[in-house]
Amino acid sequence: MEIRISGASKIFKPDIVALEDIYITVRPGEFLYLVGPTGSGKSTLLRLITGEARPTRGQITVGPFNLRKMGWGALSYYRRYVGVVFQDFKLLPHLTAYENVAFALEAMGIPPKEIRVKTGEVLDRLGLWRRRFLHPPQLSGGEQQRLAIARAVVKSPSLLIADEPTGNLDANTAEGIMDILLSINASGTTVIMATHNQYIVDTYRARVVELRMGRMTRDEEKGRYGSYGYN
Amino acid sequence: MATIRYILRDVFRLLFRHWGLTILTWVTMMAVFLAVGGSFLLTSCAHAVVAKLAGDLTIEAYIAKEFELEALKPKIEAIPHVKEVTLVTPESALARLKELLGEQAQVVELLGENPLPPSLVLQVDDASNADVVAQTLRSLPEIEDVVYAREAANRLARLNAVIRQLTIGIIAVAIMIGILILFNTVRIAVYSRREELAVMLKVGATPTYVAMPFLLQGVILGGLGGISATLILTRAYTVFVKHINRLLPFLMVPEGGTEIFIQLVLLLVGGGMALGWICSWIATSRHIRDALRPL
Structure with a gap:
């Protein structure tokens, strides 16, 4: 799905400008890094794309969906096409790893047989099949992150949004997560990933959009993390 | 499913x-x-x-002798809240009196002419409407007197x-x-x-x-x-x-x-x-x- 962000601004009451005049077009199947210091507006921009927040000004369209005008019913429908990997995972501790993934499909009304097949496939692909009966607190940080990705991709979304997916992981685990995200991207899913991880951005080169104080300061194909002088 | x-x-x-x-x-x-x-x-x-x-509560309306009992019945039945109207002719009233007096019924014979007026016995749809019906009856020229258990109805x-x-x-x-x-x-x-x-x-x-x-x-x-x-x-x-x-x-x-x-x-x-x-x-x-x- 193509994403068009045209002059989007987000101002929180009373007058905190989180984003100002953002113009980005993300092509279908593209991999895009969103970088910038803490408080630069990365998470706000991701929230605008997932429909959790509405732009104060400007337009955001994702495929056929105009997020500015979307009602609740359409928002639920839209979210079926978007997989989100949250910074804090948002896994449900009382459900097993298997149930955490299956639950995303149940919410869409997918028949049980299909859920069994799809959940099994995605857990296997992310190396979690043997851990399927464990609950999230019994999993390591990397496993929890992979489980969060599994839940996001099990519904075969057209767009995957990942907010700091390697945030609290060691280098090896972070690389494993990147391999997974790249393979998902290779299968045609558009991926937008907000990150602070310089090593990842510099190693797995892709388009980089940089934000600073709510403004877009860089949009570079095959860019590097700190090309324009910040760390 | x-x-x-x-x-x-x-x-x-x-x-x-x-x-x-x-x-x-x-x-x-x-x-x-x-x-x-x-x-x-x-x-x-x-x-x-x-x-x-309330069903047992009745209103008795006594009719002036010059009026026809039968002719009056439809007029009374048309009064709002009147559920049922029973005609009581002077003859049937006398018979009832004799029945009530029992052994002393011959006292009635001493009266000679039947002194009892024709009357109507009315049942109302609700006890709370008895007062209204009684007042309407009293306003009619054909009615001489109205008797009912007002306190009980209230x-x-x-x-x-x-x-x-x-x-x-x-x-x-x-x-x-x-x-x-x-x-x-x-x-x-x-x-x-x-x-x-x-x-x-x-x-x-x-x-x-x-x-x-x-x-x-x-x-x-x-x-x-x-x-x-x-x-x-x-x-x-x-x-x-x-x-x-x-x-x-x-x-x-x-x-x-x-x-x-x-x-x-x-x-x-x-x-x-x-x-x-x-x-x-x-x-x-x-x-x-x-x-x-x-x-």
Whole structure:
């Protein structure tokens, strides 16, 4: 799905400008890094794309969906096409790893047989099949992150949004997560990933959009993390 | 089909996960509906008894001799609240008097000419309307005098009104308690699953899918309370009527049967389910609205 962000601004009451005049077009199947210091507006921009927040000004369209005008019913429908990997995972501790993934499909009304097949496939692909009966607190940080990705991709979304997916992981685990995200991207899913991880951005080169104080300061194909002088 | 299956599974999870709260709500709702149903039965009995007594209440209107009794009947029947009109000719009145006097009936013979005027005996639809009907009768030129048990009629009307108001009060209080209990039970269930609900909405579940288990939980709890109360009240009413009719047979309290049972089912089970749905809808929709509202 193509994403068009045209002059989007987000101002929180009373007058905190989180984003100002953002113009980005993300092509279908593209991999895009969103970088910038803490408080630069990365998470706000991701929230605008997932429909959790509405732009104060400007337009955001994702495929056929105009997020500015979307009602609740359409928002639920839209979210079926978007997989989100949250910074804090948002896994449900009382459900097993298997149930955490299956639950995303149940919410869409997918028949049980299909859920069994799809959940099994995605857990296997992310190396979690043997851990399927464990609950999230019994999993390591990397496993929890992979489980969060599994839940996001099990519904075969057209767009995957990942907010700091390697945030609290060691280098090896972070690389494993990147391999997974790249393979998902290779299968045609558009991926937008907000990150602070310089090593990842510099190693797995892709388009980089940089934000600073709510403004877009860089949009570079095959860019590097700190090309324009910040760390 | 799969969605219905997931929703039903979630309903049972909700009911059994907090089974203590489920039982507490069930028992409390049963108590609430016992109060509602008990008041309803009490009012029904009281109305039946009062209606019976009111049915026995009659107004006697004495007609001036120059008027035709038969010709007057349709005019009297047309008066509002008049249920039934019986003609009493001077001859039948005399016969009745003789019957009342029994052995001393020959005293009547001493009177020579029949002194009793023709009259009409009226039954009104409700004891509270006796005064109005009597006043209308008095205003008619054909009527010489009107006699009825005014005080008795007024007391019956007052009794009826007091019972009605008392019942409305009890039912209103009981329903308020029921609403609060059901609303809070569902709210606790929603609160305990708030993270799960938020994630469900974020991954694409529709608000209806998220709300439905809670709505059904409210319906089941309200319905269970109503069913339990109906069964208890039906049995209790049968025993009560049996005893009261043996001790005070003149009251002739109507016996319980299918009609009473159907009325209780409609009032308590139907009402309980509707109450459950409404309370759950209020508790859930607010939470979902907040969870979905964009920043």
